[in-house]
Amino acid sequence: MRNILVLHGPNLNLLGTREPEVYGRQTIDDINQLLVEQAASYQTKLRFLQSNHEGALIDAIHEAREWADGILINPGAFTHYSYALRDAIVGVGLPVVEVHLSNIHAREAFRHQSVLAAVCVGQISGFGVRSYLLGLQALLGYLES
Amino acid sequence: MRNILVLHGPNLNLLGTREPEVYGRQTIDDINQLLVEQAASYQTKLRFLQSNHEGALIDAIHEAREWADGILINPGAFTHYSYALRDAIVGVGLPVVEVHLSNIHAREAFRHQSVLAAVCVGQISGFGVRSYLLGLQALLGYLES
Amino acid sequence: MRNILVLHGPNLNLLGTREPEVYGRQTIDDINQLLVEQAASYQTKLRFLQSNHEGALIDAIHEAREWADGILINPGAFTHYSYALRDAIVGVGLPVVEVHLSNIHAREAFRHQSVLAAVCVGQISGFGVRSYLLGLQALLGYLES
Amino acid sequence: MRNILVLHGPNLNLLGTREPEVYGRQTIDDINQLLVEQAASYQTKLRFLQSNHEGALIDAIHEAREWADGILINPGAFTHYSYALRDAIVGVGLPVVEVHLSNIHAREAFRHQSVLAAVCVGQISGFGVRSYLLGLQALLGYLES
Amino acid sequence: MRNILVLHGPNLNLLGTREPEVYGRQTIDDINQLLVEQAASYQTKLRFLQSNHEGALIDAIHEAREWADGILINPGAFTHYSYALRDAIVGVGLPVVEVHLSNIHAREAFRHQSVLAAVCVGQISGFGVRSYLLGLQALLGYLES
Amino acid sequence: MRNILVLHGPNLNLLGTREPEVYGRQTIDDINQLLVEQAASYQTKLRFLQSNHEGALIDAIHEAREWADGILINPGAFTHYSYALRDAIVGVGLPVVEVHLSNIHAREAFRHQSVLAAVCVGQISGFGVRSYLLGLQALLGYLES
Amino acid sequence: MRNILVLHGPNLNLLGTREPEVYGRQTIDDINQLLVEQAASYQTKLRFLQSNHEGALIDAIHEAREWADGILINPGAFTHYSYALRDAIVGVGLPVVEVHLSNIHAREAFRHQSVLAAVCVGQISGFGVRSYLLGLQALLGYLES
Amino acid sequence: MRNILVLHGPNLNLLGTREPEVYGRQTIDDINQLLVEQAASYQTKLRFLQSNHEGALIDAIHEAREWADGILINPGAFTHYSYALRDAIVGVGLPVVEVHLSNIHAREAFRHQSVLAAVCVGQISGFGVRSYLLGLQALLGYLES
Amino acid sequence: MRNILVLHGPNLNLLGTREPEVYGRQTIDDINQLLVEQAASYQTKLRFLQSNHEGALIDAIHEAREWADGILINPGAFTHYSYALRDAIVGVGLPVVEVHLSNIHAREAFRHQSVLAAVCVGQISGFGVRSYLLGLQALLGYLES
Amino acid sequence: MRNILVLHGPNLNLLGTREPEVYGRQTIDDINQLLVEQAASYQTKLRFLQSNHEGALIDAIHEAREWADGILINPGAFTHYSYALRDAIVGVGLPVVEVHLSNIHAREAFRHQSVLAAVCVGQISGFGVRSYLLGLQALLGYLES
Amino acid sequence: MRNILVLHGPNLNLLGTREPEVYGRQTIDDINQLLVEQAASYQTKLRFLQSNHEGALIDAIHEAREWADGILINPGAFTHYSYALRDAIVGVGLPVVEVHLSNIHAREAFRHQSVLAAVCVGQISGFGVRSYLLGLQALLGYLES
Amino acid sequence: MRNILVLHGPNLNLLGTREPEVYGRQTIDDINQLLVEQAASYQTKLRFLQSNHEGALIDAIHEAREWADGILINPGAFTHYSYALRDAIVGVGLPVVEVHLSNIHAREAFRHQSVLAAVCVGQISGFGVRSYLLGLQALLGYLES
Secondary structure (H helix, E strand, O other): OEEEEEEEOOOHHHOOOOOHHHHOOOOHHHHHHHHHHHHHOOOEEEEEEEOOOHHHHHHHHHHHHHHOOEEEEEOHHHHHOOHHHHHHHHHHOOOEEEEEOOOHHHOOHHHOOOOOHHHOOEEEEOOOHHHHHHHHHHHHHHHHO | OEEEEEEEOOOHHHOOOOOHHHHOOOOHHHHHHHHHHHHHOOOEEEEEEEOOOHHHHHHHHHHHOOOOOEEEEEOHHHHHOOHHHHHHHHHHOOOEEEEEOOOHHHOOHHHOOOOOHHHOOEEEEOOOHHHHHHHHHHHHHHHHO | OEEEEEEEOOOHHHOOOOOHHHHOOOOHHHHHHHHHHHHHOOOEEEEEEEOOOHHHHHHHHHHHOOOOOEEEEEOHHHHHOOHHHHHHHHHHOOOEEEEEOOOHHHOOHHHOOOOOHHHOOEEEEOOOHHHHHHHHHHHHHHHHO | OEEEEEEEOOOHHHOOOOOHHHHOOOOHHHHHHHHHHHHHOOOEEEEEEEOOOHHHHHHHHHHHOOOOOEEEEEOHHHHHOOHHHHHHHHHHOOOEEEEEOOOHHHOOHHHOOOOOHHHOOEEEEOOOHHHHHHHHHHHHHHHHO | OEEEEEEEOOOHHHOOOOOHHHHOOOOHHHHHHHHHHHHHOOOEEEEEEEOOOHHHHHHHHHHHOOOOOEEEEEOHHHHHOOHHHHHHHHHHOOOEEEEEOOOHHHOOHHHOOOOOHHHOOEEEEOOOHHHHHHHHHHHHHHHHO | OEEEEEEEOOOHHHOOOOOHHHHOOOOHHHHHHHHHHHHHOOOEEEEEEEOOOHHHHHHHHHHHOOOOOEEEEEOHHHHHOOHHHHHHHHHHOOOEEEEEOOOHHHOOHHHOOOOOHHHOOEEEEOOOHHHHHHHHHHHHHHHHO | OEEEEEEEOOOHHHOOOOOHHHHOOOOHHHHHHHHHHHHHOOOEEEEEEEOOOHHHHHHHHHHHHHHOOEEEEEOHHHHHOOHHHHHHHHHHOOOEEEEEOOOHHHOOHHHOOOOOHHHOOEEEEOOOHHHHHHHHHHHHHHHHO | OEEEEEEEOOOHHHOOOOOHHHHOOOOHHHHHHHHHHHHHOOOEEEEEEEOOOHHHHHHHHHHHOOOOOEEEEEOHHHHHOOHHHHHHHHHHOOOEEEEEOOOHHHOOHHHOOOOOHHHOOEEEEOOOHHHHHHHHHHHHHHHHO | OEEEEEEEOOOHHHOOOOOHHHHOOOOHHHHHHHHHHHHHOOOEEEEEEEOOOHHHHHHHHHHHOOOOOEEEEEOHHHHHOOHHHHHHHHHHOOOEEEEEOOOHHHOOHHHOOOOOHHHOOEEEEOOOHHHHHHHHHHHHHHHHO | OEEEEEEEOOOHHHOOOOOHHHHOOOOHHHHHHHHHHHHHOOOEEEEEEEOOOHHHHHHHHHHHOOOOOEEEEEOHHHHHOOHHHHHHHHHHOOOEEEEEOOOHHHOOHHHOOOOOHHHOOEEEEOOOHHHHHHHHHHHHHHHHO | OEEEEEEEOOOHHHOOOOOHHHHOOOOHHHHHHHHHHHHHOOOEEEEEEEOOOHHHHHHHHHHHOOOOOEEEEEOHHHHHOOHHHHHHHHHHOOOEEEEEOOOHHHOOHHHOOOOOHHHOOEEEEOOOHHHHHHHHHHHHHHHHO | OEEEEEEEOOOHHHOOOOOHHHHOOOOHHHHHHHHHHHHHOOOEEEEEEEOOOHHHHHHHHHHHOOOOOEEEEEOHHHHHOOHHHHHHHHHHOOOEEEEEOOOHHHOOHHHOOOOOHHHOOEEEEOOOHHHHHHHHHHHHHHHHO
């Protein structure tokens, strides 16, 4: 039985409620539900947190040391400047997979760089909701090996 | 009847209590009072929030979708690095006017760039407390047209 | 009784005659008329100059020392490279407010920087014709204090 | 029935034959075999090409217009400078998913940038051989939607 | 019958009178004469202006809206910094072709960049007087299509 | 009797619980205890705050105006991007000493720059727990003079 | 009788078969045919090569020493990084004219720079198929003089 | 008998009329008078022009070919961006000496670079009015040798 | 008995046939002959490849794993951008010595950087044909130790 | 009994003799005396050298291998460019602590970087003479552990 | 009676003995002799030092505090990196005039910047031996005022 | 009979006495001895100097004009910033070969650039003591031709 923390960074609570033609109609709850279903088939339990507060995400990462085997994170805009999140990831020593709904490499220049990527296992970006599902698979695969 | 959210970013709670010869003697409450008076003559209601927490400002922007027609923000130092605030502004789709007490283009190099400006309607900087009053006018004018 | 010089930089004579769906149908004469009306209620007299010649704008700034209390300028593309205009502003010592019709921070990268901003009282950009009206108010407010 | 072109860029033919402790013992044929197995369950047929010649990869991308529904590519070192590959991807208009065995964001600085990423559907990096399998899933998912 | 404005930027009035071994012996009048001859065979009328004054060139571009179908310009050194000329070109909406006698890409680093090129139809550089003749052809061809 | 605020930035709560061979076995409580002991011999009282929330650190700095003579801070990763902390330090006008356990100048490039250093009295980095003790001494010495 | 080598770089074989609304319906064979017709009136013979292989283009440039008087090249994406092509041009000492269908100065930033331009006679960009025809004229004119 | 053109760039007409404690009380006429006196002892005649128009300065440089042996120029703010002035200097082939009242290397960063210096005989900066006198000497000395 | 692969990159086949006053009259065959003679005295056998195709050089490096003890390479222009060659060198794990006929540090700026140097044993540049002979010695010396 | 070398870099011999209101009235001898007193309580002997010659400082570092346990250095302006001092520190393998009287991070931009810091144990800056005393403590503490 | 220290930096002892067609035939002794003659007419005494040792120049600047009224320096290559010389100039508080034989702004890019200029009274470059004579005049003029 | 000056820059006197597993056990005397032996077979005499003083190396280069035919130099860390050494090399006009024990292109970024390389005949780096022996050969070969 694996335990995984799923973190959604700032503004991801808006998903599905705005510009559905761009981001789709799926809310963050829908995504979480899809992840739960996928996790079930892997004997994996998930806990979720969405926060617009950098500190709350860091706190959750710290607490994950007590119970989680790995972390799946969509850091939102924190991707580009939160060195504190980076240090949290290094600090707890859990494997982390970074996912993005959109292809960050095809957007504004400031989004091309992730200050977290260098301390994560890997990065998946550009596949919409599927980025999360692929990320969970990737994380579980990593934990297998 | 219009509704406007007025946001004051980090450290603006210190206004008026320190270095009055530089920043003037007006506190944030004084500014809010002036804005309320100006708003009254435009049939406009204002709600205020000052916070030193980026996440709290983002939360407030999200909630503004429910009740506000626009946002007036002095982002303080978040101007220069908070891509999360930027995404919040884009995410809620409300018109936002960015104001600064001092002329940010005449201060240290790091203050010349605003990561928010590109997603705001416009920017007003350098006129002290008047920056807020001009900003409110600008926002209401924008909503008119 | 205040006297203000209003300067329009290069290409602003084209306003209103092209792409009205983008820039609106107001010509530079319409803007000047609006400014005159606003100024009247403040006991303020305005003089206007539009020129595509950097030198003509500098000459006008110099002459303003003889009669003006302040300058309202939309420097157009000179914003981005005319250090000579910058020196003129410093040289005459009059308060100057810089305005832009469009949000220069949301356009091409070369427009993000103003070589004039550091020597102006403040900058207003992004509010269309209202940028001028807000700018005049800001300048008069500055002269008050 | 879907058809997918799988491209392996320069030096990937060395996989499995050197430094197995780093890159694992799986050869490119092993990876292809795993992909074939995964593809089978999706009613998908794969064709493979590994080449150390940029031109050969471009030729293959061009030919894929005739028969393929999408492309899965590990561009190897071409990731970082082959604007010709980029133009080929744009030119044929097929959806492309970019994968990397290692986490390119955690290696030398020159590897952080992909000149291809902006024209691909998305990018997956850091999961070893699983990067390919996740990439194939991602591509098929993209074709579904 | 087409009408074309031919603009020669700063210092081009010196052509032919100095360093004939480098720039050839042809004066700006000779070039204009060659252009007139070429234009004649295309049922095209040309008007010419050489000026060392940025503002005079802008004024001429503005006036061209009244009578011209396109503009052929050798911007001289204004190529590298005159954003005002750039805005003039955008402002009048006429097709503009940029030509240079010398190969600007093979000279000092500051000459490699043209701030005008992005708003012109195209650029021709390096062919001496022929750059003008090719440019006129290119412009007329563009107007054809 | 002096009063000093001791601030520990993000992730410093992990100290001593992970990688003791790198960071030593001392927890943040141990460090605080050592500081209390040192402070006692200087007739100085300390208050402590560790937080992963930028806003909480700013709030504490603001409140320190009411009771503290100076601040000792290990800003953790906020060192590198929190201009809001910088403004808080400037805003309260208390002397601040910045300390780092590791030598930030010998680590990743992004750690070489401190956006806080320019507004602190001084910086001490590289001496492990001793950085704090030296920092307290430095701060008290500064207050002496 | 002149002999000219016409080189088409990577992906130009796709011309006319995709996005005809953007690039027109003319294939590379159509372009070659137009060039042949133009060349005929100048007593000039042309040979053609299109290749996606940098090495093949270099080989062709080398062989051109035996028979050609000049080279007309559209280097495609090699424009931006193929220093080997640059050395080939320098190495054979033949005059080379560089052409581009689109205005490379008005596209993505990486396309603004040509590593070949400094060793070519001149550059023509932005006129679609006409860029080739103008380029051939320019090259023949250069050979005349 | 030598003939020298003395050029004063933009804003230098303000000299002596403002901030005498900084720039001294000498007007541009005073400076010209001092230069005339110095020139007299060298059998040298001077002509003067001050202009805020870049084009007027260029025109004057061109005309100087007819009568002058050299040029003494204080280019003011044009120092930092007028490549057109640079080309004018190269174009007429007269020796030019560049002078500055203030030490441009000790002022704002944008003033450290002169785009003219590379095509002048030499540069003198920092000695107030004496910069002109030294510059005239330097130019006459250069003409001697 | 040692076996060494000698690789000549793009355009080196032109050696000796052009500009003999610059590059000398020695062809690549002459260089190979000199290397064979030198190798003979060290009981070393050489195989040679010159190619203008990056892929062909990579293929040769890969095959060298089967028979060679080291590689001597003059990468020509690939020095400056072929990360694929770099990966090939790392991939096969053979010691490689990089040589250049000319002093690349005294030529155009783009030639100062070698993307290969960091993964080679060492670099020798500037000694003409002797660079090869010294490189072979250096490689054999390295294999000795 | 410990032995420590104390090095004062260029211009530090001027301390106390100029601008006492800025740098204080303490001469370098006063500082040395204070250090001797502090050292005495730690059973530590000090030797001192001040030199304006980079080579003399390097020589002293080399000789310290024979007798010293560590080095305390205020490198003065060598901090910013003396890679030779850096190599000397690495070369002798002694622990080195770098101190600065002023806060180098709050001065001109060129002073923000220390080319030595990465090879020292740590850095202390901004505390005037106390920087030395804290530095000695830090060094002795380091030697303890 | 004034006293001036004249400093010649590294390699200036070679003057006149090499490449007389470039640097002229005047040795450093000749220059000194010319300076002595000029100084005589101003009731000024000069002392001279040429050194290739940065430390020796610094020592001389320090000693000049005892006897000199100002310093004339040609810092040679130290111009571009000797922050220690810069600090020495600031440290002694004497007025310093920087001179260069050649126009440093027209040579290699690294010579364009002087790290000393910002702390000197002014800079004179490009007039050969006359640069020294003009510099002495400039310094004496400065001391007058 | 040839005469060669062999220069060893700063810190090279430490060779062989520290970290023998990295730099080998050979001292600078051993290297000199090897060079003498090699030189003997070429009828060449060597003189040696190691110094940690930039000025001493420059003095030696100057004196070499009197007796030497060329210079072999390992500039140590001066490689990266001593423009004075560069000027010395240019000044004396002797051929210089630059050698490095380690591969400077594979170390820290600041070591990748040599400010001397552009004025040397060539550069050899990465072959340990053999770099010197190869360098001497290269220099003698150069003198032959």
